[in-house]
Amino acid sequence: MxxxxxxxxxxxxxxxxxxxxxxxxxxxYRATVRTDRATQERLDSAAYGxxxxxxxxxxxxxxxxxxxxxxxxxxxxxxxxxxxNAARPAPEKGKEARDAR
Numbered sequence: 001m002x003x004x005x006x007x008x009x010x011x012x013x014x015x016x017x018x019x020x021x022x023x024x025x026x027x028x029y030r031a032t033v034r035t036d037r038a039t040q041e042r043l044d045s046a047a048y049g050x051x052x053x054x055x056x057x058x059x060x061x062x063x064x065x066x067x068x069x070x071x072x073x074x075x076x077x078x079x080x081x082x083x084x085n086a087a088r089p090a091p092e093k094g095k096e097a098r099d100a101r
Contacts, residue, residue: 002018003018003032004016004017004018004043004047006047006048006051013048013051014044015040015043015044015047015048017031017032017033017035018031018032018033019031019032020032
């Protein structure tokens with residue numbers, strides 16, 4: 001199916017059929033597809049299912065690339081810094097350490 005549009009209107013989602021410009025009509029466009037009620041309902045349900053699946057996929061992708069909140073980033077950085085500091089040898093204290101300078 002090409003050129004169909006899923007539109008979020010005042011009454012919710014609807015499937016807009018393909019149309020072409022036609023200056024002889026009141027709206028300025030004419031529909032290029034004619035369907036009966038049953039076919040339109042099948043098209044609508046298929047389009048809504050595909051639309052919802054695409055939206056869910058986009059939301060999942062956005063969640064995957066969204067950075068962690070700043071509090072989590074700061075907590076991880078603090079944990080890494082404390083591990084690095086624990087691995088360092090403690091500085092020598094006392095008169096001997098000062099004399100070695």
